[in-house]
Amino acid sequence: MRAGAVLLALLALAGCATGGGRVGVVSGGTTRSYMLVAPPAADDAPRPLVIALHGWLGSPEQMARMSGLSAAAARYGFVVAYPRGEWHAWAMEPASRRGAADAAFLAQVVAEVSAVVPIAPSRIYAVGFSSGGFMAQALACSGRVRLAGLAVVASGLPVPAATGCVPGTGVPFLLIQGSADPIVPMRGIDTQDRRILPTWDTLGFWAARNQCQGLDHAAGAGIRRTIGRACRDGDTEAWIIDGAGHGWPGSSFAYPAFLAGPRATTPDATSILLDFLLRQRAGPNPVRVR
Structure with missing residues (x-):
């Protein structure tokens, strides 16, 4: 990862947000933590749960400030958990020891939140x-x-995750990407030990996993949308923001343009992804692994 990305990630640590409670958890013998935001509810009906994962060298507080998901949780009636990556980072290889540990930690976060707040199992x-x-x-x-x-x-699919993907039904997938992102470019990127697939290969992977019959393209004012056609196992969609750099479109939080490229003040990525996610429900036959 280039030096500019290192500085960019360090700057991310300056962002902070409050409004959530920090929860400690021991996972795999290691003490880890997450920030939980559970707005008051009128009743005890099960609510959706959003697991929000920060970027490299980021933090739960920075992710909350960037995404605005905590405020949205109160408006839309869901719970949001912001896990902290070990050393402020995440593994990308599901089959590796560290990848398995991160996945186990996130599964434990889901279990612990579900034990204290009514969570709808089909809406995680x-x-x-x-x-x-x-x-x-x-x-x-x-x-x-x-x-x-x-x-x-502002992401893509790591090759180790793609090659290690367990067989089974797909999952509804949405990608929001800036066309001028210099940190995770649309053409893909090679890090020190892994390859991140290009945008269209990432979308193609999930379209195939979701058994889409093809992809339909539409262009608007500065936005290109690609939507999976007749997807059997999960809606599949991408929003490409023309001229946007590495950031969260519509957020008041922005990285320096000389590192991250142009800031996208529109559209509102949080509204787009919540509109997509909250209409999804998990099927009756989830994939189970040991």
């Missing part, structure tokens, strides 16, 4: 920014959590 979603999106896809591929939907921003 994963959201990830940048390398958090790598991990969100690796989590879906691991089969450790029954996900009803997956949405990633």
